[in-house]
Amino acid sequence: MSVVADGTEAVAALASTTFHAVVSDFSMPGTNGLEVLQLARKLLPDARLVLISGALTDDLRTAGAHLGAEVIEKPFQPGTLTRLAGMCGCDASPVA
Numbered sequence: 001m002s003v004v005a006d007g008t009e010a011v012a013a014l015a016s017t018t019f020h021a022v023v024s025d026f027s028m029p030g031t032n033g034l035e036v037l038q039l040a041r042k043l044l045p046d047a048r049l050v051l052i053s054g055a056l057t058d059d060l061r062t063a064g065a066h067l068g069a070e071v072i073e074k075p076f077q078p079g080t081l082t083r084l085a086g087m088c089g090c091d092a093s094p095v096a
Contacts, residue, residue, distance in 0.1 A: 002017060002019075005029075006028050006029040006030040006031075007024075007028040007029065007030035007031030007032055007033065007035065007036050008029075008030035008031055009030075010022075010024060010028075010031065010036045011030075011031050011036060011039060014036070014039055014040055014043055014044070015043070018044065019040070019044055019047055020047055020048065021047055021048040021049070021050065021084070021085065022036070022037060022040040022044070022047055022048075022049050022050070023050040023052065023081065023084075024036045024037055024040075024049075024050070024051060024052065025052045025053070026051060026052065026053040026055075026060060027053065027054070027055070033051055033052070033053070034051065034060065034063055034064065034067075037049045037051055037064070037067050037069055038067060041067050041068065048070070048084070049064075049067055049068060049069035049070065050069060050070045050071075050072060050081070050084055051064040051067075051069045051070070051071045051072070052072050052073075052074060052076075053071070053072075053073060053074065054073070054074040054075075056071065056073040070084060
């Protein structure tokens with residue numbers, strides 16, 4: 001599991017690491033979450049993608065769905081990400 005501070009760091013992580021799942025907030029400094037997931041889909045065609053937004057629009061929901069991403073609106077239930085991680089066989093342990 002990797003945690004990054006912004007979209008630019010996310011792009012760098014995608015270029016150097018293989019992931020089974022990528023979870024990204026839409027609104028981030030640097031590269032936005034949709035752009036991060038577009039790159040993730042290109043580099044990791046089998047990865048599970050999750051896009052999170054506190055200002056979800058129909059266009060954003062459609063764009064996320066087009067990538068095959070699960071689109072989640074904030075606020076969401078605490079178990080939502082744990083459930084999604086389990087569905088892709090990922091470790092859902094909390095990060096310190």
